[in-house]
Structure formats: C-alpha cells, structure tokens
Amino acid sequence: MRNFTAFLAGGLFGAGLLVAGMVDTAKVQGWLDVFGDWDPTLAFVMGGAVLPMMGVWRIAARRKTSYLGLPMPGDFPQLVDRNLVLGSLLFGAGWGLAGLCPGPALGALAFGGWQFALFVLAMGAGMALTPALRGLLQRLDPPPTGQDDA
Amino acid sequence: MHQDWIWGLVGGLMIGAGAAVYLLLNGRIMGASGILGGLIDGSGRDTTPERFAFLAGLIVVPPLLVPLYKVVDTHVSSNIGVLILAGLLVGIGTRLANGCTSGHGVCGISRLSLRGIVATVFYLLGGGLALVIARHGLGLI
Structure with a gap:
C-alpha cells in the first residue's frame, strides 16, 4: 500500500x-x-x-x-547555515542555466530526449559527489558548535 | 499563451495533491532531490522501495499524458557543456541545501519553515543571477 x-x-x-x-x-x-x-x-x-x-x-x-x-x-532542523545558503545558490545557478530543477528533469526524462538524460546523469553525479564535498567544507571551515548540519 | 496561468494553477494544485498524499499517507515530505539523492548516496536505505515507487510514478505517468497535447516543447538546451554544468550544480546544490523547489519550495514554504523560505530566496537569487549573466551578459544561452 x-x-x-x-x-x-x-x-x-x-x-x-x-x-x-x-x-x-x-x-x-x-x-x-x-x-x-x-x-x-x-x-x-x-x-x-x-x-x-x-x-x-x-x-x-x-x-x-x-x-x-x-x-x-x-x-x-531549524538552523539556517552556510550549506543551506551556498547549496541553494549553486542549485539556483544550475536551475537558471538549464531551466530545469530535479522534478521536471525526472518528469520529462522518458520523453524529453537525450538532453534530459544527460542533465539527469550529471545531476546524479553531483548528488553522488556531495557527501565528499560536505566533508571537505566541514574540514575547511568547521561550524563553531562542532556539529554537522546534516 | 494568455491561458498559461490557468494551467499553471491547475498543475500547481496537482503538485500540491501529490505532496498531500505523500505527507498524509506515507508520512514523508515530497522533495524530488531528497528522494533521488537518498538512493544515490545511501542515506535513504531504509525507505528504498518507497523512493523507487515515487520516482517510477514521476517518470512513468507524464509520458502517458503527452499524447493529449499537440506538442510538448521543452525548449531544452542542446549545449552539452551547459547541460553537464547545470546538472552538476543542481545535484550538488540541492543535496548541500537538503532540498529543491519541491521540498524547500512547495513543502517548506507551506509549513512556514524558515529554512524553506531562506532556501527559496537564495535559489531564486542564484537562478536569476546566473540566467541574466549567462544570457544578457555573456550571451551563452
């Protein structure tokens, strides 16, 4: 169900x-x-x-x-932190460049042609890279509380 | 063209209905980036079948409706560099911010979540800036 x-x-x-x-x-x-x-x-x-x-x-x-x-x-989570702001700016930049966010990119994947497949592939790669990037940001600039924001 | 806003409203209500079903029946927040991202990085391991089922609906149902339209023009870019760069930015950005237009936008704003509202302000800002610079400044897109 x-x-x-x-x-x-x-x-x-x-x-x-x-x-x-x-x-x-x-x-x-x-x-x-x-x-x-x-x-x-x-x-x-x-x-x-x-x-x-x-x-x-x-x-x-x-x-x-x-x-x-x-x-x-x-x-x-209540915290407005660097990752929320930085991540949203990066996401927005990609959204503006291609005119696609995750929902419509997946929704049109089956009929939208190779461009949608390539975009979704790159998006998936970006998602796979993010845990490592999170760790890198954490090491470069640890939050004062010593907590991760995830 | 002038009736686009009516279809926007109708489609928006359907999107809201999807979010309502996912919240009230599955007890989950409908965020496209989180549902997919949780499968990719393994953070959603305990809800894997539910995530696949949601993505199956999202991918399989729209093509069934496409024949109702004369043309579904996506006006999507065929520039390989733009598609790869934009895809990477969307993938990294949404996972770093823990949400996209559906999770932070639709579900966060309606909950009056501060994080959802702040995220929406910044992705609109990022989107507007990137588009205006790339289109009107550099003439790239």
Whole structure:
C-alpha cells in the first residue's frame, strides 16, 4: 500500500508538472529572466501547490501517525547555515542555466530526449559527489558548535 | 499563451495533491532531490522501495499524458557543456541545501519553515543571477 501511494504521489507530481508547463525550460527561464519577456506562470504553479499544502500541514500537525500508520516527519532542523545558503545558490545557478530543477528533469526524462538524460546523469553525479564535498567544507571551515548540519 | 496561468494553477494544485498524499499517507515530505539523492548516496536505505515507487510514478505517468497535447516543447538546451554544468550544480546544490523547489519550495514554504523560505530566496537569487549573466551578459544561452 505504501509503495502504491508513493507511486500515486509521484504520478500526481509529474502530471502536475506537465500540465503546469514546468517541463518547458523557456517558462522557467522566462520567470527568472526579469530583464527579458517576463513569464509569471511559475508563481501560479507555486501558489496552486503551496496554498492547499498549508491546510494539509495543519491536518498533519494533529496526527501522530499517517493515515497508513507510518511515522510523521518531525524534528525539523531549524538552523539556517552556510550549506543551506551556498547549496541553494549553486542549485539556483544550475536551475537558471538549464531551466530545469530535479522534478521536471525526472518528469520529462522518458520523453524529453537525450538532453534530459544527460542533465539527469550529471545531476546524479553531483548528488553522488556531495557527501565528499560536505566533508571537505566541514574540514575547511568547521561550524563553531562542532556539529554537522546534516 | 494568455491561458498559461490557468494551467499553471491547475498543475500547481496537482503538485500540491501529490505532496498531500505523500505527507498524509506515507508520512514523508515530497522533495524530488531528497528522494533521488537518498538512493544515490545511501542515506535513504531504509525507505528504498518507497523512493523507487515515487520516482517510477514521476517518470512513468507524464509520458502517458503527452499524447493529449499537440506538442510538448521543452525548449531544452542542446549545449552539452551547459547541460553537464547545470546538472552538476543542481545535484550538488540541492543535496548541500537538503532540498529543491519541491521540498524547500512547495513543502517548506507551506509549513512556514524558515529554512524553506531562506532556501527559496537564495535559489531564486542564484537562478536569476546566473540566467541574466549567462544570457544578457555573456550571451551563452
């Protein structure tokens, strides 16, 4: 059941990305390009997803386990640290250059052509390299508390 | 073109529905980079089947809907260097920040998470800067 609902969630996510036009890199870059022909679509996509999720979080907050009896997420990290800011800047730079973030890149992988396959391959390589990079950053500039932020 | 925002809203609601299913039924946060990254670096070992099931839905369902459209134009770059550099940056950045547009953006902002909001500010900033410099400054893309 758990795997079926995960498949359903992934399917809704992918279908939503397609319907919203988020697999079109021109729309994403059109939103980021404030000096070009600005495209506000992404704001409507975000709004459509975020507003109902605000209600969903209120339901989630009242529950100890999920409707399938699984543990709910908790103990969210609170710390705004270097890795969050640096990582988001790097991610954003890649997002702007190609007009792709992980969701749409995977959603269009099966029909988008070799460009999507190459992007996803490079993205996977970046993900595989990150634990080593985290360790390197930690050694170069350890946080004052001596804790890792992961 | 002028109806794009309506489809954006409809698609956004579907994305929100996916996030709601994953949270309320699976007890998990729907973040594309985290779900994939956890499989790649082994940090998600105890939830491997669930992650594969989510990715299967994400990869298999959109192509089933593609025939409903006349054309799905992705306008994706064919510049190999740009694709590899952008992919590496997205992979490293999302794992370093522990989230992307779905995890920090959709799920974090709706939870009013400070980390989600800060991440979103910085990836928008990084994206806007990189695009404007590469397109209008250097004429690369």
